[in-house]
Amino acid sequence: MVRGRISRLSVRDVRFPTSLGGHGSDAMVSAHTDPDYSAAYVVIETDAEDGIKGCGITFTLGKGTEVVVCAVNALAHHVLNKDLKDIVGDFRGFYRQLTSDGQLRWIGPEKGVVHLATAAVLNAVWDLWAKQEGKPVWKLLVDMDPRTLVSCIDFRYITDVLTEEDALEILQKGQVGKKEREKQMLAQGYPAYTTSCAWLGYSDDTLKQLCAQALKDGWTRFKVKVGADLQDDVRRCQIIRDMIGLEKTLMMDANQRWDVPEAVEWMSKLAKFKPLWIEEPTSPDDILGHATISKCHNRVIFKQLLQAKALQFLQIDSCRLGSVNENLSVLLMAKKFEIPVCPHAGGVGLCELVQHLIIFDYISVSASLENRMCEYVDHLHEHFKYPVMIQRASYMPPKDPGYSTEMKEESVKKHQYPDGEVWKKLLAAQEN
Amino acid sequence: MVRGRISRLSVRDVRFPTSLGGHGSDAMVSAHTDPDYSAAYVVIETDAEDGIKGCGITFTLGKGTEVVVCAVNALAHHVLNKDLKDIVGDFRGFYRQLTSDGQLRWIGPEKGVVHLATAAVLNAVWDLWAKQEGKPVWKLLVDMDPRTLVSCIDFRYITDVLTEEDALEILQKGQVGKKEREKQMLAQGYPAYTTSCAWLGYSDDTLKQLCAQALKDGWTRFKVKVGADLQDDVRRCQIIRDMIGLEKTLMMDANQRWDVPEAVEWMSKLAKFKPLWIEEPTSPDDILGHATISKCHNRVIFKQLLQAKALQFLQIDSCRLGSVNENLSVLLMAKKFEIPVCPHAGGVGLCELVQHLIIFDYISVSASLENRMCEYVDHLHEHFKYPVMIQRASYMPPKDPGYSTEMKEESVKKHQYPDGEVWKKLLAAQEN
Numbered sequence: 001m002v003r004g005r006i007s008r009l010s011v012r013d014v015r016f017p018t019s020l021g022g023h024g025s026d027a028m029v030s031a032h033t034d035p036d037y038s039a040a041y042v043v044i045e046t047d048a049e050d051g052i053k054g055c056g057i058t059f060t061l062g063k064g065t066e067v068v069v070c071a072v073n074a075l076a077h078h079v080l081n082k083d084l085k086d087i088v089g090d091f092r093g094f095y096r097q098l099t100s101d102g103q104l105r106w107i108g109p110e111k112g113v114v115h116l117a118t119a120a121v122l123n124a125v126w127d128l129w130a131k132q133e134g135k136p137v138w139k140l141l142v143d144m145d146p147r148t149l150v151s152c153i154d155f156r157y158i159t160d161v162l163t164e165e166d167a168l169e170i171l172q173k174g175q176v177g178k179k180e181r182e183k184q185m186l187a188q189g190y191p192a193y194t195t196s197c198a199w200l201g202y203s204d205d206t207l208k209q210l211c212a213q214a215l216k217d218g219w220t221r222f223k224v225k226v227g228a229d230l231q232d233d234v235r236r237c238q239i240i241r242d243m244i245g246l247e248k249t250l251m252m253d254a255n256q257r258w259d260v261p262e263a264v265e266w267m268s269k270l271a272k273f274k275p276l277w278i279e280e281p282t283s284p285d286d287i288l289g290h291a292t293i294s295k296c297h298n299r300v301i302f303k304q305l306l307q308a309k310a311l312q313f314l315q316i317d318s319c320r321l322g323s324v325n326e327n328l329s330v331l332l333m334a335k336k337f338e339i340p341v342c343p344h345a346g347g348v349g350l351c352e353l354v355q356h357l358i359i360f361d362y363i364s365v366s367a368s369l370e371n372r373m374c375e376y377v378d379h380l381h382e383h384f385k386y387p388v389m390i391q392r393a394s395y396m397p398p399k400d401p402g403y404s405t406e407m408k409e410e411s412v413k414k415h416q417y418p419d420g421e422v423w424k425k426l427l428a429a430q431e432n
Numbered sequence: 433m434v435r436g437r438i439s440r441l442s443v444r445d446v447r448f449p450t451s452l453g454g455h456g457s458d459a460m461v462s463a464h465t466d467p468d469y470s471a472a473y474v475v476i477e478t479d480a481e482d483g484i485k486g487c488g489i490t491f492t493l494g495k496g497t498e499v500v501v502c503a504v505n506a507l508a509h510h511v512l513n514k515d516l517k518d519i520v521g522d523f524r525g526f527y528r529q530l531t532s533d534g535q536l537r538w539i540g541p542e543k544g545v546v547h548l549a550t551a552a553v554l555n556a557v558w559d560l561w562a563k564q565e566g567k568p569v570w571k572l573l574v575d576m577d578p579r580t581l582v583s584c585i586d587f588r589y590i591t592d593v594l595t596e597e598d599a600l601e602i603l604q605k606g607q608v609g610k611k612e613r614e615k616q617m618l619a620q621g622y623p624a625y626t627t628s629c630a631w632l633g634y635s636d637d638t639l640k641q642l643c644a645q646a647l648k649d650g651w652t653r654f655k656v657k658v659g660a661d662l663q664d665d666v667r668r669c670q671i672i673r674d675m676i677g678l679e680k681t682l683m684m685d686a687n688q689r690w691d692v693p694e695a696v697e698w699m700s701k702l703a704k705f706k707p708l709w710i711e712e713p714t715s716p717d718d719i720l721g722h723a724t725i726s727k728c729h730n731r732v733i734f735k736q737l738l739q740a741k742a743l744q745f746l747q748i749d750s751c752r753l754g755s756v757n758e759n760l761s762v763l764l765m766a767k768k769f770e771i772p773v774c775p776h777a778g779g780v781g782l783c784e785l786v787q788h789l790i791i792f793d794y795i796s797v798s799a800s801l802e803n804r805m806c807e808y809v810d811h812l813h814e815h816f817k818y819p820v821m822i823q824r825a826s827y828m829p830p831k832d833p834g835y836s837t838e839m840k841e842e843s844v845k846k847h848q849y850p851d852g853e854v855w856k857k858l859l860a861a862q863e864n
């Protein structure tokens with residue numbers, strides 16, 4: 001089925017001026033500049049005559065997107081003029097080629113800008129592959145035989161915890177009951193939680209209003225951003241707990257705001273609000289700082305958090321890790337340690353992408369929904385051609401072929417930085 | 433003494449075509465593309481009429497330098513139009529501003545491309561400051577009172593191991609005997625070891641010849657690159673040990689080539705050559721992978737390596753960490769754990785810069801030379817205005833004001849990528 005040679009790769013800097021509304025503000029960014037949710041948006045084309053394009057994104061916060069765009073261009077020669085068949089036929093080798101480029105590796109490796117760029121490129125490849133197969137990515141993964149799945153994973157630096165044989169064994173066990181779980185997902189969807197109510201930039205009134213609406217819409221799990229001001233946090237957590245009651249689930253996210261002793265002290269003051277977890281209390285590099293849940297930049301960091309038993313929940317990210325490939329390795333390690341995966345989402349497109357991974361995880365790997373849920377933020381979905389569908393606070397499995405990464409061309413054009421219509425106006429207004 | 437407002441920041445992509453000669457090849461890069469030693473080269477100017485410029489570099493391997501250049505430009509607005517007095521008067525605040533930019537932080541934080549760019553910018557600031565004070569950076573640091581030194585350090589994420597008070601105490605103790613150690617440095621220099629003899633790309637004959645010459649020049653400490661092929665490593669280590677004898681010091685560097693089990697097995701085969709250390713056996717992110725010595729990307733990683741007792745030697749880098757500021761915090765943590773610091777150097781300019789840090793470390797912090805030495809590679813020094821001076825296998829303290837970061841304008845012009853004379857010729861030749 002797989003066909004064509006990659007004949008073109010384009011990448012665009014797409015920014016949404018979210019800083020104007022205080023959406024997406026957390027403790028780290030609100031202390032400085034508010035974020036403009038953005039993406040480096042990659043489109044790859046082939047010489048096949050089917051007209052199918054692969055679209056990939058990585059999420060960014062505004063400034064710096066141009067740096068990621070620059071890194072995507074630096075990676076482009078690894079993709080151009082390759083047959084898609086050769087790429088996915090030796091996906092591990094291709095992943096290794098991208099992440100171990102002798103010269104580019106120095107400015108990573110497998111972290112920060114180059115890894116975000118790698119994710120954008122690989123996300124486009126997965127989108128293209130799934131579209132050619134006529135399946136959404138989650139279904140492509142679910143239907144793939146374990147050996148092929150494992151051949152997509154680079155085990156470098158994790159074999160002390162997960163070998164190829166371990167991975168195969170987990171995936172083979174996951175075949176049992178798969179059909180039923182797939183049916184269940186299609187009928188009920190994957191449980192989600194909402195972060196949309198409680199950004200730091202919102203007034204108490206907005207907070208209350210959004211919370212009331214979310215309850216009406218059937219949400220039972222809520223996340224609140226904390227960490228900028230303790231008194232403020234106490235007041236806001238009180239408001240939310242009063243509204244949602246004790247039986248509903250509340251999570252907290254400090255977005256790397258604290259040092260280790262500070263985190264311990266601060267959280268002792270917030271413990272009475274019974275958070276299920278505290279997310280990113282300190283530096284994402286601090287394995288020994290014992291995060292309860294953490295977004296990490298690669299599988300090596302996740303491996304250690306699991307080894308050190310520093311995680312009670314594990315938070316994958318579709319754009320910070322090296323696409324589906326690296327996320328597969330992390331899902332399998334989490335299964336080995338029996339740690340529930342609760343993906344990070346929100347931003348631009350993170351919900352669209354990560355739903356594929358978590359639905360696959362349930363059907364083929366974890367086979368459990370206990371203590372599991374996927375973040376949801378009701379934001380910017382209108383710019384996607386195949387936006388997420390939420391029903392009864394659950395992600396309904398996408399049915400369109402691909403990775404749900406494709407943006408509407410009109411949205412991209414309008415929001416290109418700095419020459420799109422939206423930015424031209426904003427920048428002109430700033431100058432006046 | 434400090435004066436002027438930063439009126440201009442320029443950054444250039446400077447590459448040396450070292451891949452043509454096989455210099456600088458290690459296990460990671462030789463498997464792929466050979467490196468072209470390169471730098472993002474930053475120059476800042478002020479409106480003071482002294483004509484003094486601050487020069488800063490960060491080291492890269494060729495491709496990707498343009499990505500770092502792009503990131504420097506993204507940081508430039510934090511520097512431009514600031515008074516140098518205000519920057520160095522609250523250097524901790526300025527460091528925090530650069531590393532915690534609300535939007536740019538996402539594409540790091542404090543790692544990879546943005547951190548390399550931060551280092552280049554801050555290195556230029558330190559060069560400017562020292563030049564205005566008429567002192568080399570090491571002397572500026574040695575003469576600085578402990579409170580001011582500490583005010584340059586961002587303690588975020590490390591206070592569980594090193595507080596401001598701890599740092600002050602260490603520095604105050606370091607005052608004892610400082611004058612004598614400074615004299616000693618000026619007379620004898622800081623012990624160095626050489627990596628120039630044993631790159632992977634060299635033939636056995638070249639290896640022997642370089643080794644013989646190094647012995648003649650008085651070198652007593654040697655590092656060999658390993659990790660690509662075990663039989664090859666055994667043969668090369670045998671050659672070197674045969675030439676240098678058992679009483680001289682040999683170190684090995686695997687440049688992140690192995691998984692943890694592989695590292696253990698491989699090194700058991702090389703143990704008979706009695707290496708003092710094995711450098712970067714596995715991923716630099718793998719704290720629990722127990723490296724003996726490791727180059728790390730920020731103070732948070734170093735902190736954990738010290739906490740986990742995973743390091744027996746600690747390897748700072750003048751361009752991967754956030755300049756003098758972050759290196760200060762790492763030197764102080766190393767002192768607290770009594771782990772010897774043996775800096776990483778080589779590349780372009782790394783020797784020039786890091787000598788300032790290690791000489792300061794000896795005079796004001798560690799007060800010991802036991803098990804301590806600084807890497808030296810005899811390479812590309814001719815492009816610097818104030819090149820390192822090695823005498824009797826020791827770094828002689830530089831006397832020119834600044835951070836030894838300034839490159840010869842002619843060299844920069846010639847090697848600018850892709851428009852400098854050297855690259856124009858090479859690229860034209862490639863096309864034919």
